[in-house]
Amino acid sequence: MxxxxxxxxxxxxxxxxxxxxxxxHIELLALSAMPTEFDAGQTVFRAGDPANxxxxxxxxxxxxxxxxxxxxxxxxxxxxxxxxxxxxxxFSPYLWQFxxxxxxxxxxICLSGIMLRQHRDEDLTLSHELFKRMSExxxxxxxxxxGKLISGNRPAHSRS
Amino acid sequence: xxxxxxxLVGASRPxxxxxxxxxxxxxxxxxxxxxxxxxxxxxxxFTAGQVVxxxxxxxxxxxxxxxGRVALESSTGDNVVRIDEVGPGDLLGWSWIFPPYVWHFxxxxxxxxxxxxxxxxxxxxxxxxDPSLGYEMFKRMSExxxxxxxxxxVRLSAAxxxxLGQEGKTSAT
Numbered sequence: 001m002x003x004x005x006x007x008x009x010x011x012x013x014x015x016x017x018x019x020x021x022x023x024x025h026i027e028l029l030a031l032s033a034m035p036t037e038f039d040a041g042q043t044v045f046r047a048g049d050p051a052n053x054x055x056x057x058x059x060x061x062x063x064x065x066x067x068x069x070x071x072x073x074x075x076x077x078x079x080x081x082x083x084x085x086x087x088x089x090x091f092s093p094y095l096w097q098f099x100x101x102x103x104x105x106x107x108x109i110c111l112s113g114i115m116l117r118q119h120r121d122e123d124l125t126l127s128h129e130l131f132k133r134m135s136e137x138x139x140x141x142x143x144x145x146x147g148k149l150i151s152g153n154r155p156a157h158s159r160s
Numbered sequence: 161x162x163x164x165x166x167x168l169v170g171a172s173r174p175x176x177x178x179x180x181x182x183x184x185x186x187x188x189x190x191x192x193x194x195x196x197x198x199x200x201x202x203x204x205x206f207t208a209g210q211v212v213x214x215x216x217x218x219x220x221x222x223x224x225x226x227x228g229r230v231a232l233e234s235s236t237g238d239n240v241v242r243i244d245e246v247g248p249g250d251l252l253g254w255s256w257i258f259p260p261y262v263w264h265f266x267x268x269x270x271x272x273x274x275x276x277x278x279x280x281x282x283x284x285x286x287x288x289x290d291p292s293l294g295y296e297m298f299k300r301m302s303e304x305x306x307x308x309x310x311x312x313x314v315r316l317s318a319a320x321x322x323x324l325g326q327e328g329k330t331s332a333t
Contacts, residue, residue, distance in 0.1 A: 066317040074317040087306045090299075097310050128291040131298035132257075138305040139254040143264045145312035150234045150241045152319050 004030030011035065011109055015056045016082040017133060025126045032115035038062075038102035044085070045096045051088035053113040057081050060106025065099045073099060077141065084137055089113035167210065168277060171203040179203065179276055183224045184249035185300060193293050196286050197278065204277040206230075206269035212252065219255035219263045220281045228273025233266045244308070245270070251304055256280030 009030045012018055018026065036055070038044055044055065044062055055062075059081045065073035076098060079085045088096050090113070119126060171179070177198045180186060186197065204223065206212060212223065212230055223230075230252055232244040243265060246252050255263050257280070287294030 064313070066314060074320050076313045076317045087302070087309075091303045091306060098313070124291040124295045128287065128294035128298060131295060131302055132287075135254075135298050135302050135305060136258045138302060138309055139257060142254070142305060142309045142312055145309060145316055146232075146234075146243045146265070149312065149316055149319060150243060152316075152323065 004033070008033050008035060008109065011058065012056070015058065015109065017056055017084045017137070021129065025123075025129060028119050028123060028126055029111065029116075032112045032119070034110045034112070036108050036110045038106040038108070040102060040104045042102045044100040044102060046099050047096050049096050051086060051094050051096045051113070053089050053111050053116075054084055054086035056109045056111065057083055057085055058107045058109065060108075061103045062100050062106060063103050065101060067099070077145065078103075084134065087134065087138065090134075167204045167206050167212075169203045169205055173198065176201050176203065179226070180224075183226065183276060185224050185251050185304070189296065193296055196290065196293055197283070200279045200283045200286065202277040202279070204275050206273045206275070208269055208271050210269045212267035212269060212273075213263045215263050215266050217263050219253065219261050220279065222251060222253035222256055222278050222280055223275040224278065225250045225252060226274045226276065228269060228271040228275075230267050230273055230275075231270045233268060235266060244312075251301065253280075254301070254305065256284070257301075 004027060009026055012029055012033055013021070013023075013026050018029070021029075032053075038060070045051070047067065057079055061081070062079045062085055063075050064077045064079065066076045067073045079100075085100060085108070086096070088094060116130075177194060180198050180201050181189070181194055186194070189197070206228070213219070213221075215234070225246055225248055227248055229245055229247045231242050232246070232252075234241050234243055252267060252275070253263075255261060283297070287297060
């Protein structure tokens with residue numbers, strides 16, 4: 001195995017999700033990273049499939065879609081350039097919860113969860129840093145999803 | 161700050177450590193991490209109806225609910241929308257994790273509630289100094305966040321389907 005490709009290191013260091021990350025951690029992440037692209041309309045992952053990593057979106061937009069019981073999928077959220085995509089690789093049952101599809105052509109870096117898990121135990125600073133950053137994104141998305149639920153619900157309940 | 165202090169109740173260090181160790185969110189945590197967490201912990205209790213925190217106020221803490229229930233709400237004028245509820249075993253409050261460290265929603269006890277108060281400002285510092293604690297805490301919190309995010313998204317897509325369905329019916333008539 002060669003060391004990480006300088007190009008992938010550069011792309012990782014330039015991604016907003018990893019802003020301020022130490023060169024050593026970028027080096028470690030580069031060992032788990034692969035450049036990838038998606039055409040407009042292409043599926044990134046499907047609900048129920050094994051989740052074995054996550055993506056850092058560099059350009060383009062990904063839509064998350066859910067299929068409740070029947071009918072057509074509904075767009076639940078979008079993930080844009082500069083954001084990470086995919087948490088299900090972190091926790092049991094390690095299956096994607098939603099479908100993800102590129103709505104326009106995208107470039108992204110795919111990070112292998114299996115390789116990240118190997119580094120995790122060797123380098124807790126990296127793991128702490130990654131989980132801290134992911135937590136922030138998750139909370140912001142949770143707040144946004146709840147915000148949308150409120151605006152959808154607002155006329156229905158009132159204090160009397 | 162007076163309101164913040166009103167709900168805190170005294171506990172001896174061994175009582176506190178036992179309460180922290182017994183909380184389901186921290187199950188299996190190492191004795192070393194347990195001691196660090198107990199440094200940041202206090203016991204707290206709320207009467208039914210009491211405000212736990214208010215949107216816009218400084219978020220310097222979070223709670224591990226032991227007993228009771230707390231509702232997360234959003235209010236504008238007279239309208240109050242219940243966003244979520246947390247109960248025994250749950251964690252309440254994320255906004256202490258990142259700037260601007262301000263609560264995003266209101267939280268109010270809807271039953272008499274006891275909880276472990278954790279001082280997030282200190283815990284953040286401990287996590288930076290001891291990445292093994294940081295990793296352990298953020299890993300556990302991420303799992304809860306992810307499940308709540310997935311649940312919120314499922315509710316959202318169900319709500320959107322209902323809306324779309326209703327719009328379909330309206331336009332059909």
